[in-house]
């Protein structure tokens with residue numbers, strides 16, 4: 063009888079252990095790695111306040127203005143929201159707190175097509191203005207640039 067119990071216990075143990083052993087592989091596939099949780103890059107991304115010049119919340123330097131125009135022209139707000147607050151795509155106000163310039167560039171070029179983020183490597187405007195776009199989104203993320211329409215610092219154009 064003792065032997066019997068022992069065998070049952072062993073069987074129970076085996077049954078319990080088996081799923082646990084499989085978990086790492088399963089969770090690896092299921093894990094959604096979002097950069098927002100990547101604390102390692104947050105230090106590198108910095109405040110980015112040196113990337114743009116803004117006055118009164120809506121007058122910006124030429125490069126940042128070109129970034130905003132690119133945002134509008136490519137209609138990123140379709141998926142990220144008019145105020146970058148997030149829709150089907152994540153809130154870029156949050157994302158830009160952690161995304162480095164390099165990571166941002168890579169996402170612009172390659173996208174994440176399997177997750178609904180299109181690549182913009184075929185857009186000349188994005189490829190020429192992605193740094194201004196990064197500066198603009200940094201300004202939005204820092205709360206220095208207001209949502210909505212922007213104009214040039216010097217009042218022109």
Ligand code: HEC
Nearest residue numbers: 097098136138140141150151152157169174177178179180
């Ligand atoms: C068709 C919808 C769609 C459009 C249009 C779109 N995005 Fe996205 N974007 C997404 C989705 C969905 C994700 C999340 C992908 C993921 O889960 O990794 C994303 C992710 C991103 C990320 C990474 C965010 C992070 O935290 O990792 C950045 C940056 C980004 N988009 C910028 C842009 C910019 C700039 C534009 C316009 C030039 C744009 N997106 C246009 C859907 C879109």
